[in-house]
Amino acid sequence: xxxxxxxxxxxxxxxxxxxxxxxxxxxxxxxxxxxxxxxxxxxxxxxxxxxxxxxxxxxxxxxxxxxxxxxxxxxxxxxxxxxxxxxxxxxxxxxxxxxxxxxxxxxxxxxxxxxxxxxxxxxxxxxxxxxxxxxxxxxxxxxxxxxxxx
Numbered sequence: 001x002x003x004x005x006x007x008x009x010x011x012x013x014x015x016x017x018x019x020x021x022x023x024x025x026x027x028x029x030x031x032x033x034x035x036x037x038x039x040x041x042x043x044x045x046x047x048x049x050x051x052x053x054x055x056x057x058x059x060x061x062x063x064x065x066x067x068x069x070x071x072x073x074x075x076x077x078x079x080x081x082x083x084x085x086x087x088x089x090x091x092x093x094x095x096x097x098x099x100x101x102x103x104x105x106x107x108x109x110x111x112x113x114x115x116x117x118x119x120x121x122x123x124x125x126x127x128x129x130x131x132x133x134x135x136x137x138x139x140x141x142x143x144x145x146x147x148x149x150x
Contacts, residue, residue, distance in 0.1 A: 002109040002123045008134040011100040012141045014074050018094050020141060021103060022077040024051045024066075030136040032129060033057055046071045050082070057125075062086075086110065103137070105130060 010017050020026055022045055028034045037053045049068040054061060064084025070091070071077050078091040087110040095102040107126065 002107075002119055002126065004107045004109075004123065004126050004130060005104065006127070006130045006134060007102055007104040008138055009097055009099050009102050010138050010141050014094055014096050014101045017101040017103060017141060018074045018077075021092050021094075021137070022071070024053070024079075027053075030140050031133050032136075035061070040065070045077075051079075064088075103134070105134070 025037045025039055027037050033056045035054045035056055037051055039049065040052050041048065041050045043049065045068070047068055047070065049071070050065060051067075052063065052065045054063050056062075062085055064086075065082045066079045066088070067082050068077060068079050069089075074094055076091055076093050078089065080089040081087055088107065090105065090107040093104040093106070095104075107130070109122065109126070
């Protein structure tokens, strides 16, 4: 099992940060390995909302789906994979700070098959990507209209 956690302070109001991050269709703008995200349910964002995504990870293209299992505006959004090669549960937690908004991502991954042998490599890669991607997210939200280089 792989557990990864990281946080960042974004100098923007919590409502803006939550709205942007919780709409996973925005994720390819700040997550380097994410090629495409499609919302596959018609309702507004909330528990039960589903997405399909295509990600490039460790040189491979992976398609998977996920579903929101927890959704409290301006507090937390949690989702888990419902299909794909790796079982993932991830949460974004949001807190008001004097500087703006603290975003914490907690991710638990359960690789299957041969991927289990690569758990240490996968964990190190995910940690590096999460740190870099939080930097892209911060730049994107604090400097709207500027191009963020992924």
